[in-house]
Amino acid sequence: MENSIQIVHWAAARGNAPSRFSTETAQAVRAFHHSFPEYASTPLVRLKELATHLGVAELYVKDESKRFGLNAFKVLGGSWCIGRYIAKKLDIQLEELTYKRLTSPETRSALAGLTFVTATDGNHGRGIAWTAARLGVSSVVYMPKGSARERLENIRSLGAKAEITPWNYDDTVRYASRQAEEQGWVLIQDTSWEGYEEIPGWIMEGYTTLALETAEQLGGVRPTHLFLQAGVGAMAGAVAGFFTSLYGKDRPIITVVEPHNANCMFCTAQAGDGKLHSVTGDLNTIMAGLACGEPCTIAWDILGSCAQNFLSVPDYVAAKGMRVLGNPLGSDPRIISGESGAVTTGLTAEIMGRDDLASLREQLNLGQNSVILCISTEGDTDRENYRSIVWDGKYPSYPSV
Numbered sequence: 001m002e003n004s005i006q007i008v009h010w011a012a013a014r015g016n017a018p019s020r021f022s023t024e025t026a027q028a029v030r031a032f033h034h035s036f037p038e039y040a041s042t043p044l045v046r047l048k049e050l051a052t053h054l055g056v057a058e059l060y061v062k063d064e065s066k067r068f069g070l071n072a073f074k075v076l077g078g079s080w081c082i083g084r085y086i087a088k089k090l091d092i093q094l095e096e097l098t099y100k101r102l103t104s105p106e107t108r109s110a111l112a113g114l115t116f117v118t119a120t121d122g123n124h125g126r127g128i129a130w131t132a133a134r135l136g137v138s139s140v141v142y143m144p145k146g147s148a149r150e151r152l153e154n155i156r157s158l159g160a161k162a163e164i165t166p167w168n169y170d171d172t173v174r175y176a177s178r179q180a181e182e183q184g185w186v187l188i189q190d191t192s193w194e195g196y197e198e199i200p201g202w203i204m205e206g207y208t209t210l211a212l213e214t215a216e217q218l219g220g221v222r223p224t225h226l227f228l229q230a231g232v233g234a235m236a237g238a239v240a241g242f243f244t245s246l247y248g249k250d251r252p253i254i255t256v257v258e259p260h261n262a263n264c265m266f267c268t269a270q271a272g273d274g275k276l277h278s279v280t281g282d283l284n285t286i287m288a289g290l291a292c293g294e295p296c297t298i299a300w301d302i303l304g305s306c307a308q309n310f311l312s313v314p315d316y317v318a319a320k321g322m323r324v325l326g327n328p329l330g331s332d333p334r335i336i337s338g339e340s341g342a343v344t345t346g347l348t349a350e351i352m353g354r355d356d357l358a359s360l361r362e363q364l365n366l367g368q369n370s371v372i373l374c375i376s377t378e379g380d381t382d383r384e385n386y387r388s389i390v391w392d393g394k395y396p397s398y399p400s401v
Contacts, residue, residue, distance in 0.1 A: 002260065005350065006312040007363060008269040015251060016305045020201065021241030023215075026208035028094060029080055033209050035098040036079070036134075042066045042210065044217035049329040051372075054352035058221065058371040061325065061345055062214050063335050065379025068130070072289075072341075072378040073210055074190075075127030077234065080206030081188055081199055082116065082131050099134075108136045115140060117185040119176040121169060121231070121288045122151035123378055124190050129160035140185065142176050144169040148288065148382040168283050170294045191232035191296040201298055204238040210375070211242035223373040225366065226252040227344035228307075230265050231292035233299030235377065240306040252373065253365060255309040257344055259285035263312040264295045265303060270310070276300060286315045286385065286395065289340030289378060309364060313347060315339075319395035321346025325376065326390050338386060341376035348372055 019025070033039050043063045051059040064073035087097050090110055101107060115138040118128050125141035132139035141155050141162040155162040165172045173189060177196075180187035192200035226243060228236035236256055244251045258266050261284050267277040279293040321342030325335040337345070351357050351366060361367070380386035388394045 003314050003316075005314070005317070005347070005357065005360060006266070007360060008266060008310045009363060010269050010304070010308055010310060012272075012304065013308045014305050015244060015249060017241040017244035018302065019245075020205060021208055021238055021302070022245045023212065023242075025205060026212035026242060029205055030209045030212050032080060032083055032097055033076060035100065036068070037099070038068045040066070041213045041217070044214055045333050045335055047328070047332045049332045050324070053329055054349060055368055056352060056366065056370040056372055057368060059348065060218070060223070060371075060373050061335060062210060062373070062375045063337075064210065064341065064375065064377050065336055070123075070126055070130060071381050072123035072126070073207065073235070073375075074123040075130055076209050077190060077203035077206035078124060078127035078188060079131040081202040082128070082135070084202040085186065085188075085199065086111065086135075102135055111135065111137050114138070115183070115185040116188045117141070117176050117180050117183075118188045119143070119169065119172040121291055122147060122155075122381055123289055125160070125162065126151070126155050126158065128188055129155045129158035129162070133159045140179070142172050144172045144291070146282075146284075148385065150382055150384065154381070168281070169292050170278070190234045191292070191294065192298045194297070197298060200234065200296060204234045204298060207235050207238040208242050211239045214373070215243070215246060221371060222247065222250065223252040223371045225364070225370055225372045226254045227257055227347060227372065227374050228254065229257045229287075229290055229340060229343050229375075229377065230299070230303075231262070231290040231340075232294065232296040233265055233303055234296050237296065237299030237302040239375065241302045244306045251306070253309070254307040255311060255364060256303055256307050257311045257313060257347055259287045259290050259318070259343075260312050260314055261285045262287075262291045262293055264293055265300065266310045266312040268295055268300060269304075286339045286389070287318050287343060288382070289338075290343070311347065313343065316395045317346045317350055318343040319346070319389050320349055322386065322389050324349050335376055336379045336386075337376040338378040338381050339389070341378040344374040345376070348374065
């Protein structure tokens with residue numbers, strides 16, 4: 001399994017999506033994000049020459065490295081969630097939930113002494129720290145062992161108290177949860193478990209802004225295939241839910257992609273026994289943003305209904321995507337995409353470019369009429385590692401077969 005791409009075809013997919021990920025919800029969320037001075041839609045890049053090279057009709061990539069100057073999409077979920085929490089705490093109507101209202105002297109005074117705490121591989125914590133700083137409240141961020149120093153310092157530079165723990169991601173989440181209880185802090189975590197679902201649900205709603213932008217940017221083009229990377233599955237669940245709600249029975253073929261060493265969604269689908277399955281250990285992968293071993297319960301409920309395929313992939317697939325996006329063909333625009341952001345484009349290039357993966361192409365129904373949508377969830381948030389992969393060839397494109 002180490003060097004191969006594994007697939008579970010999920011026959012149980014029914015194509016149902018909860019109403020909370022509807023177009024109407026996404027419009028309310030986007031209106032909130034639009035009220036921030038830094039808001040702008042991130043680009044949807046059409047890679048026409050790459051699509052031709054790979055033998056598909058179209059390949060689109062949503063470039064989230066341009067989001068709020070933070071080089072990743074995660075701030076969408078964190079900011080909306082914090083906004084919803086404050087609105088509930090202060091009895092603010094959702095239509096009045098704006099950046100101006102949240103940063104008013106009256107609101108700042110009412111929030112005095114409030115502290116948000118979270119665990120993160122980097123991007124989520126940076127979004128929480130950024131939002132907390134904008135609102136004038138405190139934030140504490142814990143990161144799992146092996147986290148890049150650059151990601152830690154990016155969070156600290158926003159005024160958060162941040163440190164790297166000696167544990168993996170899931171144990172770090174448990175530590176953050178205990179600290180919230182002991183210190184009276186508010187836990188803002190993008191994964192859910194029994195008894196902790198409201199806040200993760202709000203975070204997932206926040207991600208529908210990028211989905212709504214993408215649908216509008218596509219115009220009349222309907223994707224036939226949607227590839228979504230998953231850590232705990234929050235982003236994948238939100239976007240899958242949105243596009244399933246938007247297109248109904250004509251929704252794209254939705255495929256969830258995870259690294260081998262942190263493939264909890266894949267393992268859950270593979271078991272097929274109605275239970276969630278976790279991955280333990282160090283969760284070692286270059287895809288730091290996807291290095292999560294325990295699935296988000298809300299996300300699985302959606303993906304188990306909407307996704308047709310679950311793929312587990314080796315790290316070289318992400319490395320391939322970083323190189324492909326960073327070194328475009330012809331007039332295609334360049335996209336600087338980090339390890340977690342590039343994996344779905346790398347997967348597309350691998351599947352369409354290798355004769356030995358012809359059976360996988362058939363299983364995914366990929367061919368010359370395919371219109372593929374991928375989301376590059378982050379830019380070079382760990383620049384040293386980005387250069388070692390793209391410049392120095394760390395992780396070969398693929399091993400000998």
